[in-house]
Amino acid sequence: MEYVTLADFRAQMGQMWDKVAEDGALVLTRNGKPFVLITETDEAFVKEEIHAFRRARAELAVKTLRAQMVENGASELTLVDINDHIRAARLAEIGA
16 A cells, blocks of 8 residues: 655546556555545445445444553443443533
8 A cells, every 4th residue: 555645646646546456545645644545446335345444443443442441541440430430520510
């Protein structure tokens, strides 16, 4: 998978489509950071591929949240602890 700046993509769009066809995907960067993923698709599978991509993103988000919870100790909270935090937040909201 190749990383290409947005400016290079605009300047060489025809070649970029060829790269997508060769590699199956292309990552566009803005300010040095990835921000768009361009992938090949087939007309018959567009909806399924979008669904699979969204599911993969959701799974990655859950994995990231779980890792953060372990890192900050939140994974050790009991249901009672969680409910206490919720109650305290609600009371603070009412008092604000």
